[in-house]
Amino acid sequence: MNYKFSIRSLAIIAGVCCFLCLLACGGEGTKEQGGSKTDKRYFRYNQASGISSLDPAFAKDQANIWAVNQLFNGLVQMDDELNILPAIAKSWTINSDGLTYTFVIRDDVHFHDHELFPDGKGTKVTAHDVEYSFKRLVDPLTASSGSWLFNDRIADKDPFVALNDSIFQMKLKEAFRPMLGILSMQYCSIVPERIVKNYGKEFRANPIGTGPFAFKKWDEGKVLVLTKNDNYFEKDAAGQSLPYMDGVSISFMENKRNAFLKFKDGELDMLSGIDASYKDEVLTGEGALHPDLSAAKQLLRSPYMNTEYLGFSMRGNLPKAYQDKRVRQAINHAFDREKMIRYLRNNIGKPAHSGFTPPGFPSFNEQLVPGFKFNLDKAKGLLKEAGYPDGKGLPTLKLETTSSYQDVCTFFQNQLKDIGVPIELEIHPPSFLRNKIAKGESAFFRGSWIGDYPDAETYLTVFYGGNPAPPNYTQFKNKRYDDFYAKALATNKDESRYQLYQEMERTLLAEAPIIPLFYDEVLRFTGKDVEGLGVNAFNLLSLKKVKFK
Amino acid sequence: MLRYVIKKIAYGFTVLVAVVALVFLLIQGLGDPARLTQGQRTDIATMEAVRKDLGLDLPLGVRLLHYLNDVSPISIYQDTPENKSEYRYSKILPLGDRALVFKTPYLGRSYQSKKRVTEILREALPQTIILGLSAIIFATIFGILLGVWAAMRQFSFTDSSILVGSILGISQPSYFSGMILALVFGYWLRDYTGLNYTGDLFSTDMYGDPITQWKNLILPTIALGIRPLAIIVQLTRSTMLETLSQDYIRTAKAKGVSNRIVVLKHALRNALNPVVTAISGWLAAILAGAYFIEIVFDFKGLGYETINALNNLDLPVAMGSILFAAVLFVSINILVDVLYGWLDPRVSYD
Numbered sequence: 001m002n003y004k005f006s007i008r009s010l011a012i013i014a015g016v017c018c019f020l021c022l023l024a025c026g027g028e029g030t031k032e033q034g035g036s037k038t039d040k041r042y043f044r045y046n047q048a049s050g051i052s053s054l055d056p057a058f059a060k061d062q063a064n065i066w067a068v069n070q071l072f073n074g075l076v077q078m079d080d081e082l083n084i085l086p087a088i089a090k091s092w093t094i095n096s097d098g099l100t101y102t103f104v105i106r107d108d109v110h111f112h113d114h115e116l117f118p119d120g121k122g123t124k125v126t127a128h129d130v131e132y133s134f135k136r137l138v139d140p141l142t143a144s145s146g147s148w149l150f151n152d153r154i155a156d157k158d159p160f161v162a163l164n165d166s167i168f169q170m171k172l173k174e175a176f177r178p179m180l181g182i183l184s185m186q187y188c189s190i191v192p193e194r195i196v197k198n199y200g201k202e203f204r205a206n207p208i209g210t211g212p213f214a215f216k217k218w219d220e221g222k223v224l225v226l227t228k229n230d231n232y233f234e235k236d237a238a239g240q241s242l243p244y245m246d247g248v249s250i251s252f253m254e255n256k257r258n259a260f261l262k263f264k265d266g267e268l269d270m271l272s273g274i275d276a277s278y279k280d281e282v283l284t285g286e287g288a289l290h291p292d293l294s295a296a297k298q299l300l301r302s303p304y305m306n307t308e309y310l311g312f313s314m315r316g317n318l319p320k321a322y323q324d325k326r327v328r329q330a331i332n333h334a335f336d337r338e339k340m341i342r343y344l345r346n347n348i349g350k351p352a353h354s355g356f357t358p359p360g361f362p363s364f365n366e367q368l369v370p371g372f373k374f375n376l377d378k379a380k381g382l383l384k385e386a387g388y389p390d391g392k393g394l395p396t397l398k399l400e401t402t403s404s405y406q407d408v409c410t411f412f413q414n415q416l417k418d419i420g421v422p423i424e425l426e427i428h429p430p431s432f433l434r435n436k437i438a439k440g441e442s443a444f445f446r447g448s449w450i451g452d453y454p455d456a457e458t459y460l461t462v463f464y465g466g467n468p469a470p471p472n473y474t475q476f477k478n479k480r481y482d483d484f485y486a487k488a489l490a491t492n493k494d495e496s497r498y499q500l501y502q503e504m505e506r507t508l509l510a511e512a513p514i515i516p517l518f519y520d521e522v523l524r525f526t527g528k529d530v531e532g533l534g535v536n537a538f539n540l541l542s543l544k545k546v547k548f549k
Numbered sequence: 550m551l552r553y554v555i556k557k558i559a560y561g562f563t564v565l566v567a568v569v570a571l572v573f574l575l576i577q578g579l580g581d582p583a584r585l586t587q588g589q590r591t592d593i594a595t596m597e598a599v600r601k602d603l604g605l606d607l608p609l610g611v612r613l614l615h616y617l618n619d620v621s622p623i624s625i626y627q628d629t630p631e632n633k634s635e636y637r638y639s640k641i642l643p644l645g646d647r648a649l650v651f652k653t654p655y656l657g658r659s660y661q662s663k664k665r666v667t668e669i670l671r672e673a674l675p676q677t678i679i680l681g682l683s684a685i686i687f688a689t690i691f692g693i694l695l696g697v698w699a700a701m702r703q704f705s706f707t708d709s710s711i712l713v714g715s716i717l718g719i720s721q722p723s724y725f726s727g728m729i730l731a732l733v734f735g736y737w738l739r740d741y742t743g744l745n746y747t748g749d750l751f752s753t754d755m756y757g758d759p760i761t762q763w764k765n766l767i768l769p770t771i772a773l774g775i776r777p778l779a780i781i782v783q784l785t786r787s788t789m790l791e792t793l794s795q796d797y798i799r800t801a802k803a804k805g806v807s808n809r810i811v812v813l814k815h816a817l818r819n820a821l822n823p824v825v826t827a828i829s830g831w832l833a834a835i836l837a838g839a840y841f842i843e844i845v846f847d848f849k850g851l852g853y854e855t856i857n858a859l860n861n862l863d864l865p866v867a868m869g870s871i872l873f874a875a876v877l878f879v880s881i882n883i884l885v886d887v888l889y890g891w892l893d894p895r896v897s898y899d
Binding site: 216 | 590664749849861
C-alpha cells in the first residue's frame with residue numbers, strides 16, 4: 001500500500017465521473033427558456049399510463065383520447081347523455097337506403113395558428129380537410145390503429161368526397177346504423193393536411209387541430225400543456241365563447257398513490273377512477289366520498305360502458321367437461337356478484353345480473369334479458385344434470401388473469417369451491433395475457449369490454465361469429481345469434497332493433513360462453529372549486545365547459 | 550499501449566454485437582408487439598398495415614440484419630429523400646440506387662409512441678447518471694466517516710450499532726429499502742420532511758416551465774447508496790483497524806502527535822487505498838441498481854424506460870436501452886483499464 005496509489009485510484013474515479021457527467025450534460029441540451037409566469041389557472045390532472053401520441057389517428061386508449069378531445073374536433077360530437085350533436089358539421093342528411101351521408105360543414109371553424117399557415121393564421125376548415133382526414137385514417141401507410149372503423153364498411157369507390165368547400169359526402173357499402181356514433185370517435189378528428197404532411201410521423205408531438213385548447217408544450221413523461229384557443233367556434237347558451245379556462249396541464253406520475261396525495265393537497269384538480277393503493281382513503285365501504293375529503297372535494301359518478309367478465313374459449317382448447325353449457329351455466333349461478341361488489345369494490349359498479357351490454361344503452365333491460373343470479377341449488381342441479389354431481393369428475397379449470405384482478409378472481413375461485421368446481425389462478429403480465437387471449441391460447445380468461453360508440457352493437461359484435469379474435473375473443477359462433485346480428489344491423493327502427501339485440505343477449509346467456517361479473521362505474525373526484533365538469537358513460541373528458549369558482 | 554486499447558475496443562465491440570443478437574432473439578418470444586399498439590378492437594387489415602409499418606412482416610433474420618445495419622455508423626441504405634431525413638446520414642459512396650453512408654447509430658422509433666429511441670434515451674440518461682453519481686458520493690462520504698468513527702471506538706456501543714446497521718444495509722435489496730424510505734419519509738412523515746412519495750428530478754410546473762427538484766433526489770440516493778455505504782463502512786473499519794495497529798502509528802503516537810492527526814493524516818490515507826479501489830469497481834453496478842430504484846420512485850431514467858418498454862413489448866426502445874447500457878458498461882471498463890495502466894506502471898498491457 002502506498003500513498004501515491006490512492007491518488008491514482010481517486011483519479012480513476014474522477015475520470016469515470018467526468019465521462020459520465022459529459023454524457024449527462026449532453027442530454028440536457030434541449031432545455032428551453034420558460035415563458036413568463038402568470039396567474040393564469042390551468043386545469044390539472046394526472047395521466048398515470050402516459051400518452052403515446054397526440055395524433056388522432058392513434059387515439060386508441062383513454063389517455064390519448066382525452067388529450068386529443070381537447071385539441072381536435074370531429075364532424076359530430078357526443079354529449080354527456082350520449083346524444084350525437086353537430087360539431088364541425090352543422091347539419092347532415094342520411095339517404096333513405098342508409099348508404100350516403102351528406103354533411104354541411106360550418107364556415108367559422110379555423111385550425112389553430114401555426115407558422116406553416118399563410119401569415120401564421122390557422123386556415124378555415126373545409127370539406128376537403130374532412131376528405132383528407134378520413135382518407136388518411138384508412139390509408140395503410142398511416143398504419144392507424146383506427147382504420148378498422150371504416151375497413152369493410154365504406155364503399156369501394158370514392159367513399160369520401162368533398163363536393164365543394166362546404167359539402168362532404170361519405171358512402172357506405174352496406175347500411176350501418178351506428179355510423180354517426182363512430183364519427184363521434186376521436187379517431188375521426190379533422191386534421192390539417194399541410195401540417196400533417198410537413199411533420200409526418202412527428203405530427204404525434206406537433207398536433208394542430210380546431211379544438212377548444214391548442215397545443216403548447218409536451219415534455220414527454222413530464223407534462224403536456226394546452227392553452228386556450230381564443231378563436232374556438234363553440235359558444236355557451238349565453239353566447240359566451242368557450243372554453244372558459246386558460247389552459248390544461250397534464251402530468252404523468254405513474255405512481256397512482258402519489259397522484260392521489262397530490263390531489264389531496266390540491267395540486268391536481270381531478271382524480272379519475274380508483275386504484276387499490278388509495279381506494280379506502282377516498283371511498284367509504286358504501287361507496288360514498290370519504291368524510292376526510294368531503295370538505296374540499298366532490299365526487300361525480302356515472303354508469304360506465306365497461307363490462308367486466310370471465311370468458312371461455314369456445315375454440316375447443318377448453319377441457320371437455322366445460323364444453324357442456326350446463327356446466328358453464330352452473331358456474332355462472334354459483335358466483336355471488338353482489339357480495340363481490342360490496343366487499344371487493346366498495347359498492348362501485350353494478351352486479352352483472354343481465355347480459356353483456358351494460359345499463360345506459362336503451363336496449364338494456366334486466367326483466368327482458370334476465371342474467372345469472374346467485375343460486376347454489378340451481379348451480380348444483382345443473383352440475384348433476386350434466387353428470388358431475390358436486391363437481392365429481394371435473395378437471396381443474398385454469399383462470400388466467402392479471403395481478404390487478406387477482407382479488408376478484410380469488411373470490412371467484414373460493415365461491416366455486418362451494419359447488420366443487422376446482423379453479424386454479426394463473427397471473428400474467430397484462431401484455432402477455434392480451435397476446436395470449438388474442439391468439440385464442442387462453443381457455444378461460446378475465447376480460448373487459450369498453451363500448452366504442454353509443455349503440456349496443458359495439459358490445460354484441462364481440463360475439464358475432466364472422467369476427468376474428470379481436471373482438472371475438474371467445475370465438476363464439478352461433479347461427480341464431482349471427483342471424484339476429486345481421487338482421488339488427490339492417491333494421492332502421494330503433495324499437496325493433498332493440499328487440500333483436502335483446503334476443504341476441506338471451507341466446508348468448510343460454511350458451512354462456514362468458515361469466516358477466518359487473519358493470520363498471522365512472523368515478524371523478526374534483527376539488528369543490530371545479531364547476532361544469534360533466535361525467536358520461538364513455539368516460540370521455542371534455543373540458544371546454546369547465547370553470548373555476 | 551495503442552495496441553492494447555484497440556484490442557480492448559475490438560473485444561468490447563464483439564460483446565456488443567453478441568448482446569444485440571442475443572437480446573433481439575430473446576425478445577421475439579415474448580409476444581406480438583403489433584397487437585399491443587392497438588386498442589381493444591382492431592381488424593386484420595389494420596393489423597397487417599401496422600405490422601408492415603413496424604417492419605414485423607419481414608423474416609426474423611432479415612430484421613436482425615436491418616437492425617445491425619441501422620445501428621452501425623457505416624451502413625448501406627436505399628438513397629431516397631425519406632431515408633435521408635429518417636436516418637440523417639451523409640453519403641460516402643453511391644452504389645446504384647443504394648449508397649454507403651455514414652451516420653450516428655439509428656435505433657429506430659418506439660412502436661408505441663413512434664418517438665425516436667435516441668431521443669428517448671437522451672432524455673432519460675441524465676437522471677440515471679445523476680442518481681448513480683449522487684448515490685456513490687453519498688455512500689463514499691458517509692461510509693468512510695462512519696467506518697472511521699467505528700474503528701476509533703472499536704468494541705464500543707457506537708461501533709456495534711454501526712456494524713449492526715451496516716449488516717442490515719447489506720442484507721436489504723435496494724428496491725425494498727426504497728419502498729420503506731418512500732413510505733416513511735415520503736408519506737407518514739411527509740408533513741415534516743416535505744419530501745414527495747415519488748417524483749422526478751427534472752420536472753415542470755403546470756405551465757410547462759422546467760424546474761429541477763433536487764429534493765426528489767434525496768430518497769432515491771439514499772435507497773441506492775445504502776448497500777454500497779454499508780460495504781464501505783465495513784471495509785473502511787477493517788482496513789482502518791489494521792492500519793491503526795501498524796508500527797508506524799505507534800511511533801507517531803509515541804512522538805506525541807495528537808490522536809486526530811494520527812487518524813486523519815497517517816492512518817486514514819493508507820487505509821483508504823483498498824476502499825477507493827473497490828468503489829471504482831462498483832460504478833457500473835450502481836448504474837444497474839438504479840434501474841430498480843427508478844421504478845420505485847417513478848424516476849424517469851434509463852431503467853424506467855427499459856422496464857416500461859419490456860412491459861409493452863416496445864422492442865426498439867428495449868433494444869436501444871439495453872444496447873446503450875451495454876455500451877456504457879463496456880466503455881467504463883475500457884476507461885478504467887486504460888486509466889489504471891496509465892497511472893500505475895506496474896500494470897502490464899500484454
